[in-house]
Amino acid sequence: MMADSDSADVALIGNTDLTSSESENNIVNTMVEKGTALLRKIEINVPEAEKRTGKNTVNMQETYTAYLIETRPAESLPEGSVPATPDSLWRRYSEFELLRMYLLVTYPYIIIPPLPEKRAEFVWHKLSADNLDPDFVERRRVGLENFLLRVASHPVLSTDKIFYRFLTEEKKWKDEVLETGFQDKADSRLKSLSAMYRVKNPDKKFTALKLYSDELSAAISQLLRVRARVADRLYGVYKVHGNYGRVFSEWSAIEKEMGDGLQSAGHHMDTYAASIDDILEEEEHYADQLKEYLFYTDAVRSVCRKHELIQYELETAAQDLVSKKQQKEELTTGTVRIFSLKGMTSKIFGQESQEQRESRLAALEQSIQEGEEALKEKNKECQEFLQTAWEDIERFKEQKDRDLRDALINYAIMQITMCKKGIQVWSNAKECFNKM
Amino acid sequence: MSAGAPRGLASSGQKPIGEILHPLCLPSVYQLFVGLCGHTGLTLCPSQEAVLTNGTPVETSSPASASSLFNRLQLDDDLEADGRDPYASTEAHDLFVTVDDPKKHVSTMETYITYRVSTKTTRIEFDLPEYCVRRRYQDFDWLRIKLEDSQPTHLIPPLPEKFVMKGVVDRFSEDFVETRMKALDKFLKRVADHPVLSFNPHLNAFLSAKDLNKRQGLALLTKVGESVKHVAGGYKLKVRPAEFCAMGEYLDTFSQKLGTIDRIAQRILFLQSEYLTEVREYSSVYSSWAGSEEELQRPLEGVSCTVSKSCQALEDLSENMGQDFLPVLREYVLYVESMKNVLRKRDQSQAEYEGRLEAAVLRRQEDKSPVEKCQDRVECFNADLKADWERWQSNKRQDFKQLLTGVADKNIHYFETCQAAWESFITVLQDKQTEDRTGETN
Numbered sequence: 001m002m003a004d005s006d007s008a009d010v011a012l013i014g015n016t017d018l019t020s021s022e023s024e025n026n027i028v029n030t031m032v033e034k035g036t037a038l039l040r041k042i043e044i045n046v047p048e049a050e051k052r053t054g055k056n057t058v059n060m061q062e063t064y065t066a067y068l069i070e071t072r073p074a075e076s077l078p079e080g081s082v083p084a085t086p087d088s089l090w091r092r093y094s095e096f097e098l099l100r101m102y103l104l105v106t107y108p109y110i111i112i113p114p115l116p117e118k119r120a121e122f123v124w125h126k127l128s129a130d131n132l133d134p135d136f137v138e139r140r141r142v143g144l145e146n147f148l149l150r151v152a153s154h155p156v157l158s159t160d161k162i163f164y165r166f167l168t169e170e171k172k173w174k175d176e177v178l179e180t181g182f183q184d185k186a187d188s189r190l191k192s193l194s195a196m197y198r199v200k201n202p203d204k205k206f207t208a209l210k211l212y213s214d215e216l217s218a219a220i221s222q223l224l225r226v227r228a229r230v231a232d233r234l235y236g237v238y239k240v241h242g243n244y245g246r247v248f249s250e251w252s253a254i255e256k257e258m259g260d261g262l263q264s265a266g267h268h269m270d271t272y273a274a275s276i277d278d279i280l281e282e283e284e285h286y287a288d289q290l291k292e293y294l295f296y297t298d299a300v301r302s303v304c305r306k307h308e309l310i311q312y313e314l315e316t317a318a319q320d321l322v323s324k325k326q327q328k329e330e331l332t333t334g335t336v337r338i339f340s341l342k343g344m345t346s347k348i349f350g351q352e353s354q355e356q357r358e359s360r361l362a363a364l365e366q367s368i369q370e371g372e373e374a375l376k377e378k379n380k381e382c383q384e385f386l387q388t389a390w391e392d393i394e395r396f397k398e399q400k401d402r403d404l405r406d407a408l409i410n411y412a413i414m415q416i417t418m419c420k421k422g423i424q425v426w427s428n429a430k431e432c433f434n435k436m
Numbered sequence: 437m438s439a440g441a442p443r444g445l446a447s448s449g450q451k452p453i454g455e456i457l458h459p460l461c462l463p464s465v466y467q468l469f470v471g472l473c474g475h476t477g478l479t480l481c482p483s484q485e486a487v488l489t490n491g492t493p494v495e496t497s498s499p500a501s502a503s504s505l506f507n508r509l510q511l512d513d514d515l516e517a518d519g520r521d522p523y524a525s526t527e528a529h530d531l532f533v534t535v536d537d538p539k540k541h542v543s544t545m546e547t548y549i550t551y552r553v554s555t556k557t558t559r560i561e562f563d564l565p566e567y568c569v570r571r572r573y574q575d576f577d578w579l580r581i582k583l584e585d586s587q588p589t590h591l592i593p594p595l596p597e598k599f600v601m602k603g604v605v606d607r608f609s610e611d612f613v614e615t616r617m618k619a620l621d622k623f624l625k626r627v628a629d630h631p632v633l634s635f636n637p638h639l640n641a642f643l644s645a646k647d648l649n650k651r652q653g654l655a656l657l658t659k660v661g662e663s664v665k666h667v668a669g670g671y672k673l674k675v676r677p678a679e680f681c682a683m684g685e686y687l688d689t690f691s692q693k694l695g696t697i698d699r700i701a702q703r704i705l706f707l708q709s710e711y712l713t714e715v716r717e718y719s720s721v722y723s724s725w726a727g728s729e730e731e732l733q734r735p736l737e738g739v740s741c742t743v744s745k746s747c748q749a750l751e752d753l754s755e756n757m758g759q760d761f762l763p764v765l766r767e768y769v770l771y772v773e774s775m776k777n778v779l780r781k782r783d784q785s786q787a788e789y790e791g792r793l794e795a796a797v798l799r800r801q802e803d804k805s806p807v808e809k810c811q812d813r814v815e816c817f818n819a820d821l822k823a824d825w826e827r828w829q830s831n832k833r834q835d836f837k838q839l840l841t842g843v844a845d846k847n848i849h850y851f852e853t854c855q856a857a858w859e860s861f862i863t864v865l866q867d868k869q870t871e872d873r874t875g876e877t878n
Contacts, residue, residue: 212728219725226718233711240707243700251693254686258833265840401731408735409865412742412858419855423848430844436837 038158044167045070046145049137050090065137066090067144071167089170093118096144099166102177103157104299105185108306109389110157111396113150114295116143122224122287124232124280135281139288146292156392192309199311203386209393210304217297220290227287231280242273261436268429275425279418286414289407293400300396303389310385314378321371328364331357532556533628533643535621538613539570548572549608551617553624555643561635567644573598575648576620582638583627584774588781589820590633591828593626594770595619596763615763622767626831632820673787677818683825684779691772698765701757708754712747719743735865742861749853756846764839768832775828782817789814 048068056062072086096115103112120136148167151157162180165173248266252259537552555567576595583592596619606612627633641648719740726736789810796807 215728216725219721219728223718223721223725226714226721230711230714230718233707233714236707237704237711240700240703243703244697247693247696247700251690251697254689254693258836261837404732405735405865408739409862411739412862415742415746415858416855419851419858422851423855426844426847426851430841430848433837433840433844436833436840 036153036158038152041074042071043074044148044152046141049141064092066092102182105182105189109385110392111299111303113147115147116140122228124228197312199308200315206304206307213297213300220294235276238276239273241269245270258436261432265429265432268425272425275421282414286411310382314382317375317378321375324368324371331361530558531628531634533624535624538617579642589817591775591778591824593623594767594774595623615759673783674790687772687776691769694765694769705754715747738861742857745857746854749850753846753850761843782821785817786814
């Protein structure tokens with residue numbers, strides 16, 4: 001692998017013999033090599049998963065899986081020296097969820113990398129949807145490692161202290177994260193996400209982004225669904241070929257010269273039928289790559305919603321200020337242009353005294369000043385959000401294009417491997433037929 | 437190949453040529469039919485030729501072939517000494533037939549297909565060296581029945597299925613006609629390659645006559661065949677020779693296995709068609725996704741396109757299997773059926789002989805010659821059958837070797853096509869990228 005930043009692409013040129021796992025490594029290497037300070041310092045792995053039993057929050061026995069997180073210094077060691085034992089700790093899925101929630105709340109302008117799916121979806125008949133199934137656990141382990149690397153390679157997220165503690169402090173981390181008080185913000189965030197409000201001047205770029213993320217989400221979902229059906233059908237085709245194996249064997253028993261050729265050909269048919277298991281297992285990795293981006297669209301939508309909220313708050317603050325200013329004008333000029341309770345009551349109960357008016361004016365002035373401060377703040381918040389969010393969105397778009405392109409090439413490589421296997425088996429069978 | 441010499445000649449001892457019965461003639465077999473079915477009106481002429489009641493002679497051998505017969509007999513004697521299979525060496529490849537060029541004929545009464553039957557030959561039994569006639573399925577059927585009845589001790593190759601359900605199968609579709617034509621071609625070639633059948637005068641007529649004058653005797657002959665079964669049923673077979681038992685068992689198991697293979701192949705075709713339905717949608721999903729992308733549009737369209745190509749390749753594979761593989765399997769099932777029939781007839785002829793023998797012993801008959809003639813017939817039948825069996829086994833081996841190798845080839849071709857498509861996808865993508873990159877640096 002070449003060490004420059006385009007290694008993911010350059011390594012593939014002229015080398016279509018690349019295996020799919022090599023291609024996947026390219027994606028990881030790109031993340032690592034794009035370089036953040038954190039990744040220059042440490043290497044992160046999730047090498048193992050283990051079944052555990054323990055008591056949960058309601059004091060009931062439960063079985064769950066724990067994942068080992070290993071970190072070790074990233075610098076290459078001088079020759080001959082023994083590599084230091086890596087720091088390691090165990091985490092379960094719910095802790096990852098807690099970390100992610102913290103990141104979502106703390107960095108609302110960042111597209112937070114998604115976790116691997118909680119329950120197996122888009123299954124075709126063979127895969128079990130059981131969370132404790134070893135294949136599912138294995139793919140989840142890979143997904144969790146991927147998640148950590150995504151966060152660690154993000155220019156903003158990688159600097160977060162809580163994230164670092166997640167990797168290094170097993171026991172105390174939970175208390176630390178709760179102490180940040182993010183959960184209060186989490187509740188209000190949830191409220192805002194589900195609230196219905198209308199923005200008067202929606203930002204065109206964000207509108208387009210939201211639309212795109214909906215389209216992407218729909219496209220990938222449909223793709224995953226159809227892919228699962230395709231896998232299921234292909235499985236059937238391969239497996240039935242195994243029946244040829246049995247019948248050739250039975251037939252060979254009544255033949256003289258043809259017997260050996262038929263028998264051996266039958267064995268190859270068995271091999272062919274068995275080969276589909278590995279092929280489809282590999283394809284699950286491709287499905288996982290697509291799923292990551294499907295879940296990413298949720299994070300994108302989340303950022304769009306946050307922007308909408310800020311925009312709405314800005315518009316509300318501006319609107320608020322305008323009405324206060326109008327009130328002041330009315331008060332000074334005595335004209336009633338907008339309906340106000342004060343105006344009505346003064347009509348009913350008679351004009352107020354000069355003193356009352358002046359105190360009211362002063363209060364309004366104060367309110368207006370506060371309002372202008374608030375508006376300035378909101379504006380600033382909005383501008384900052386826009387800037388930081390779009391920076392991250394651009395970064396995300398490039399990452400998405402790169403990763404999905406690699407995933408597609410990866411898929412093509414898998415198909416080529418499958419074809420080569422097919423050619424091999426049928427050529428072997430042909431040789432046996434020739435000997436009949 | 438093992439030597440399956442027709443022992444009929446040896447048992448006749450040294451006789452003048454005129455009295456030696458060539459296997460082709462077998463009028464004695466007709467005497468067998470005649471003797472059994474006297475009540476159906478068949479009479480035996482004083483000359484050694486049997487005739488039907490309507491006066492038409494049952495053809496045996498053509499007069500012109502006497503000298504060629506003599507040559508063959510001489511050759512047979514020589515080769516018997518060598519112990520080689522006389523059938524094999526006397527097979528000069530001097531009769532070539534082809535069936536092609538299907539055409540539809542529409543008349544007021546019916547619509548049907550005819551095929552061109554072309555013949556090239558150096559045999560003197562034929563007046564011309566080349567012939568070109570048009571025949572329809574009915575004519576092939578006629579020929580087969582004629583062959584079966586005139587050469588009952590030989591294995592006649594099968595024809596493709598006669599009846600097709602109107603409304604279910606389109607009798608005039610290109611695929612159906614093509615498949616049927618290939619089977620008819622194979623049938624005719626097998627007959628033409630057979631050392632005995634190829635000299636049959638019915639074949640000659642089929643290949644050369646302008647109009648086939650299909651006799652009404654058609655129905656009558658089939659009736660004759662059936663009544664033989666009924667009458668012969670009265671005689672019980674003492675001991676069937678082991679080799680014919682083995683043949684029967686082999687045929688039973690073989691046809692069973694063929695049936696299984698047929699079912700498996702059909703299941704695969706079915707599952708492949710279901711797979712294709714899903715894959716077509718799969719391709720279009722990639723394409724529609726490409727619509728909302730910029731950088732990813734090319735790769736996504738590329739995948740969609742390549743998936744479609746794989747689809748097409750699989751469609752071709754399935755079509756091939758349906759057209760080439762399944763029909764040949766079914767043909768062999770028919771072949772096995774007709775062979776079992778011949779085995780049954782052989783059993784009948786043996787039963788008849790044993791019955792006669794018993795009757796003769798009981799009646800203390802002096803004249804042993806009718807019983808001996810019967811015995812000769814049985815031995816003739818057995819010899820012909822054994823020779824044909826070996827021949828059939830050898831052909832079967834060749835046919836299946838070719839068939840299965842063909843299946844393997846088609847599958848290999850399918851995978852090669854797909855592999856090339858995916859490799860081209862990657863290459864195009866990488867080329868575009870280098871293009872873009874050099875464009876950027878400029």
